[in-house]
Amino acid sequence: MYRKEIKVLDCTIRDGGLMNNHLFSDNLVRRVFQAVNKSGVDYIELGYKADENQFKRGEFGPMKFCSEQDLENVVGDTELNCKMSVMADIGRFDADAVIQKSESYVDMVRVATYVKDIDKAINLVNTLNAKGYETTINIMAVSHSRERELDEALEQIEKESAVDVVYLVDSFGALYSEQIAHLAKKYKAALPNREIGIHAHNNQQLAFANTIESIIQNINYLDGTIWGIGRAAGNCPLELLLGFLKNPKFDIRPILKVLENDFVELRKDIEWGYTIPYMITGILDLHPRAGMKLRNSDEKDKYLDFYEKLTSEANV
Secondary structure, three states: OOOOOOEEEEOHHHHHHHHOOOOOOHHHHHHHHHHHHHHOOOEEEEEEOOOOOOOOEOOEOHHHOOOHHHHHHHHOOOOOOOEEEEEEEOOOOOHHHOOOHHHOOOOEEEEEEOHHHHHHHHHHHHHHHHOOOEEEEEEOOHHHOOHHHHHHHHHHHHHHOOOOEEEEEEOOOOOOHHHHHHHHHHHHHHOOOOEEEEEEEOOOOOHHHHHHHHHHOOOOEEEEEHHHOOOOOOEOEHHHHHHHHOOOOOOOHHHHHHHHHHHHHHHHHOOOOOOHHHHHHHHOOOOOHHHHHHHOOOOOOOHHHHHHHHHHHHOO
């Protein structure tokens, strides 16, 4: 059985682009778009809507910016079966400069924020909603949020925002299924008029399991990426998610085709997914930047030394 309310969002290019400044080839981005568009997935998130006064083209690929011309270069004359999403980071995006939804390829803008910036996130999504966009608030690093502060943020979102979806984000891949269940119940109780989403990281090989738990808890917006590609340990694998959902509208074959044609080779050049340093940062509920630094060093497989260093720093 499947639940018709469930929406799947692919963020392969957006999240994967965090590893290489979005410097994927134009052809790879087009092939991923074509595969997702054929697969029945509901949304594709190709990148960020970043302020070009803060980031330079050339140093970053086109999907860092997702201008209308950038998106047109990807879509071409293809009939859109899925909706288009972009992500905006607080402080790196000018909502006032955004055109009306009726003039844009973009359907949904997802606003990434921390609890401390919830006021700014609400202002941003209200501006975007007024321009006709679907919106989400993705509360990052929720495993580091104090319970009371998170409760207050959720209450404020419910009272003051026009947001459509609020995302539970396991930024550090630190959460277990029982914690996902607890947080899902909290979000659902605090936000009765919103949909809830899940974005799970795979530091402890739990991204898929935690996404399943969120489905059990009636979360309807589910993120995934092809082969789990994403910064550090990556995300819930899209192909696993589509296989699990059993909805006949999803066709896994285009995803498997682009995976075998492009991602097998890509993985030789870019490392992502479960590795021991990311497992260690996950169990310690730490940002993966230390693991990323280690994996780019000559001591990338010195796991015990890495563990001892992080645990000694945590005890200082």
